[in-house]
Amino acid sequence: MSQYKIIFTGPVGAGKTTAIESISDIPPIKTDAVATDMTKARKAATTVAMDYGIMNLAGGEKIHLYGTPGQERFDFMWDILTIGGIGLILLLDNNRADPFQDMKFFLESFSKFIADTSVAIGVTQMDLSNKPTIADYHSQLQGLGFKPAVFAVDARVKNDVSLLVQALLYSLDPGLKDHE
């Protein structure tokens, strides 16, 4: 049985665990631990291994949702994780010191996977920090040679996460029928 996966990545606290929770049909399997290091000041729990959720499709198929741990020291797992992946959701926390730097880091780290599939970017915490703007992200991306969808996303809002994944799917194939 083949494994279809959508990968969620992004820096610490960007909302990966929450986003997977928003669209998963099962209570997600979290591997959050109490944050002990630099993360602690920002949040109580951080993901140490990975997040996992499932979307059950009509016909019994399953889409597996995987979230990378946000802390960079776990990046050896990313390669394994992306095998069989449909595409990448990159979440960025607009409230962090340098979200553009984060963006570059993750686009580079996943460059091979993105080249084979596609990426859509969700900018979270825009309610807490409205700069940089979505337009600023597009300017940055232009310089990097990427043209992904970039949406303001609140990871706690299912519809936001859903739209971001929809954009990812249409990027893969604009000819998809949307069941209307």
Add this chain to the structure above:
Amino acid sequence: MKDKQTKPLQAVLHGMDGRTYKTMVMYFQGPCKGEAVVVEEVDGEVDIVDLDFPSGKSALDKIRSQKMRRPVIVLSREEVSFKDVLYVEKPIHLATILSVLAQARTLIQQQGWSKSFDILPVKTTENPVSVAEKKALGDGVEIKKTAKHKTAMQMDEGSFSAFIGMITEIDFNDKDQLDKAFYSPKNYFQGYVTAAVKVSKEKNRMLQLNSNWKPLLIFPHSHEVWLDADDKQLRAFASLEMNKATGAKLTITAIDPATSAVREKMDKFYDIDAFVWKLAIWTSKGRYPQALDIHRPVFIKHWPNFTRSLITPHALQITALLMRGPRSMLNIVETLNIKPQYVFVFISAAYALGLVGQAERKSDELFEPPPIKTIAKKESKGLLSRILGKLRSSK
């Protein structure tokens, strides 16, 4: 003399983000009862710097390195040691800020402020800002913002037509009629709004667009507009042709402080892009902008911020297709096998934001877009479609 005293102190704000900036504007209008008003750099009598923003610190350094031309008020959570500024401790108490504004006024009148002066930080134990005031200000902004940024409505064809009121004079099934299914944004409120927004952004000035209807306030710093109307009213006004409607003159002026309803109606703020987008949809009603040719390719610059916009039928699909390269509107209709009015209404909204334009190619005529290649190799179209179906059905 009396006039001089009642004239609001002309304040220039530094180092604040859009929201704080706007809150200060409201704060002066509201609780401070117009003691001060926010103005542009050139008109300023006093500088106000928020030191708790990273940009505030550099702004203050810059102001202090220049020979000081006017009094400086510094807002900060932590006490500042500079002797040449007026310090207001955060959280800001009304009595404190009023007292500091009065001091600034005195300094200006004495004309002695250009030399360095020694002012002790004002602290007050008087009544803090009342709950009601708080509501009208910061807290209110927070609450309403969350509500306002509610997630996008994604519409299917049925609900959309009802919501928009598609134009009925045109038979979109009749190919010959499509060539005439355009509208000219400049004849509608949409055109005036986009023009006013442009001016406001270029001059970096808050402006007010007046018509015989309701005033529209534009706040370029926070990228927002304010309009005291609900969707139904706006939709009705959007579809009126301006010259025909009343022959009304639309004017752009500075914001009238008398429009103080702003501070009571914090929920009437809209992101400029989301507002213009929606307005264009209600103006287009399924038509395309006259400036575009439906037979020639259009390009799209980047994805619209769909989570904060009204999503017209097939909008994501059309965007994804155009992101692969320019195509004519008619080609999109054919390639995706969707109704022309849905392509037109989407193009109208994206065009209003400057996201879409006519592709200038040397050999437009020869330019025939390739069929869509799917990037997904292994996964069948079917699987991706089923994921889509799942996402769209479980809202």
